[in-house]
Amino acid sequence: MRARSRKGAPGIVEVAKRAGVSPATVSRFFNEPEIVKGKTRNLIEQAAKDLGYYRNRIATTDQHGFSGTIGLIVPTIDNAIFAELIQAFSARLLSHDRTMLIAAHGYNPALEVGIVKSLLERRIDGVALIGFEHEKAPLEMLAARRVPVLATWNYRKDSPIPCIGADNFQVGYEAAQYLRKMGHRDVALVFPPTKANDRAEDRLNGVLHALSMELSELQNNRFFETRYDIGEAKQAIIELLSDDRPTAIICGNDVIAQGAVYACQSLGVRIPDDVSIIGIGDFRGSSQMEPGLTTVRMPAQRIAEQAADLLCGGLSVTSVKGTTRIKIDSELVVRRSVKDISSVN
Amino acid sequence: MRARSRKGAPGIVEVAKRAGVSPATVSRFFNEPEIVKGKTRNLIEQAAKDLGYYRNRIATTDQHGFSGTIGLIVPTIDNAIFAELIQAFSARLLSHDRTMLIAAHGYNPALEVGIVKSLLERRIDGVALIGFEHEKAPLEMLAARRVPVLATWNYRKDSPIPCIGADNFQVGYEAAQYLRKMGHRDVALVFPPTKANDRAEDRLNGVLHALSMELSELQNNRFFETRYDIGEAKQAIIELLSDDRPTAIICGNDVIAQGAVYACQSLGVRIPDDVSIIGIGDFRGSSQMEPGLTTVRMPAQRIAEQAADLLCGGLSVTSVKGTTRIKIDSELVVRRSVKDISSVN
DNA sequence: TAAAAAAATGAAAACATTTGCATTTTTAGT
DNA sequence: ACTAAAAATGCAAATGTTTTCATTTTTTTA
Helix, strand or coil, X not given: CCCCCCCCCCCHHHHHHHHCCCHHHHHHHHHCHHHCCHHHHHHHHHXXXXXXXXXXXXXXXXXXXXXXXXXXXXXXXXXXXHHHHHHHHHHHHHHCCCEEEEEECCCCCCHHHHHHHHHHHCCCCEEEEECCCCCHHHHHHHHHCCCCEEEEEECCCCCCCCEEEECHHHHHHHHHHHHHXXXXXXXXXXXXXXXXXXXXXXXXXXXXXXXXXXXXXXXXXXXXXCCCCHHHHHHHHHHHHHCCCCCEEEECCHHHHHHHHHHHHHHCCCCCCCCEEEEEECCCCCCCCCCCCEEEECCHHHHHHHHHHHHHCCCCCCCCCCCCEEECCCEEECCCCCCCCCCCC | CCCCCCCCCCCHHHHHHHHCCCHHXXXXXXXXXXXXXXXXXXXXXXXXXXXXXXXXXXXXXXXXXXXXXEEEEECCCCCHHHHHHHHHXXXXXXXXXXXXXXXXXXXXXXXXXXXXXXXXXXXXXXXXXXXXXXXXXXXXXXXXXXXXXXXXXXXXXXXXXXXXXXXXXHHHHHHHHHHHHCCCCCEEEEECCCCCCHXXXXXXXXXXXXXXXXXXHCCHHHEEECCCCHHHHHHHHHHHHHCCCCCEEEECCHHHHHHHHXXXXXXXXXXXXXXXXXXXXXXXXXXXXXXXCXXXXXXXXXXXXXXXXXXXXXXXXXXXXXXXXXXXXXXXECCCCCCCCCCCC
């Protein structure tokens, strides 16, 4: 469909004409108002208003190469996991006078190259990613174009690219450690595939470390793999609970934990009397569940805001040496889904 | 911060030079490959690949005035309500080779003008909004620039602007009607403020219509107002349930319904034996709840996809006469949270 | 009040593409 | 093989800004 041109929006030159000044001055007025004289300023302001002029940020882009647009690539939007991050990131960007281009790949890393290509074609000024596991191609494409890239959500001291996030190993460790402290020795793990998910991988390792175990040492019915999907998790946990029940379940995140809660309810298993449940994330709604979910809070908002600030501040391009890495502290949130059985033991 | 220019990305002319053709031909190659000869095509393709060239969709924009970017303005991202819509909209846009600029105003219509301005500055080709209640200013700004605007989520046959969505009056009617059919006569309503929320308003009216009542006829403890927030809803409903319990609660959407479920659990009120609950929306997770939530499904994905198609297909500019209005059917989803008490009565 | 310095403005080139028109090359028809 | 028509390509103008450099205006200083 060969669309008609939509020209005719008044431009800087129309404004200039009407204000009786040169286009250059109008341009300056919008970029550095201070350097144009008060009187001229008013003239231009009035003219712009009369004409209903809006800056053309796009025409601007070919000039210096910056589009004022930042990309965000997430595994999924339709899920509580990243909702808070997305919202906060977007809002913060707006306050920097930038806009957000967002795309989801549905945990299919192969889609990332298409997305990155599309972003590159739009000349984004920077990109926030989730985690570290990405195909080589998109990362290389971005590097070749010198587009700052920031991995969010997870933190690793030796991350290959700049990052900001919680130390997911520690997060997992903290959760498991708390369970131990509460006297739990027989705990089951329900995690997503760690294949292309470094956050889950790190958490899992943290958990295992706290438990002083290898994954391979876990009994069959003490480790379950399920995607971040309430329904799938619920099914898996119904199975898990159906015989030889552990005293506690540690979930890869709160979505899985929610599935766990539903599973218990469906089976008539009481939380925390019959089984304790701990999540990771502290998503919207986790605190209101019955019983309130004990979990480790991922500080999504702080991560998102700092990420936005970083990206807008012209994060220096990835370099082996001076890579920016910021660790945001997570926090154990004790509610009621974990029972203290340390004394009775 | 006066950022350094980021030029130097190879452009169409570098590609042309390397391929030994003119820039015009390269341009044509990327826009209408068929009209360039096979041999030349290969040359260009190779040159582009060698140079790592990406199209510059932005430079393109000043030419015909279309940026290939569509705006989406939602009340909130961090909430299950629009998650499915956002995801589907974004994905569909990608398949049209467009990108999505998204912003949330947090149910504060005043913020819309800033957002619209920002979008206009980026020369978006179209905008999808939620519902009909918007400040006059942003709508006028869009109209002045002839940017197609599409109201999604709600449908009204006399909508002031093109729309696509479910008929929320009918949705509400359907929910209430089902309750009546199941024998419920004493039902309580929990809805968000209908002030700037036409979806909620229409639903509420539909419910009242089915109940053959006026809002004013409802007893104090049969109508509660709460935002779309699980915690707030939970509190309200705890209050609602604390004395003179109705036989059923009809919730403005599934988020409120989830709060209702938590409220019941916290009070030890059984669903559906002690009280029935019906929601609206059928959000992610509603089907897995215990008991599964009976609700009216809002076909978010279909709405989103058609909206994207419409906007990409160059939806005609709003005109009093020929305004496009598309109604997408909703569907009652019967699960287990509503009890049939018609026979015992 | 004149000269020097500083501030404000203007003119025109530049950015990376598209596109109307002109020109060249290819194909088809005899 | 020659011509006419069609297809492919090239040239150059145009798009809406920003930016460098030059010029004009204003302010400061003596």
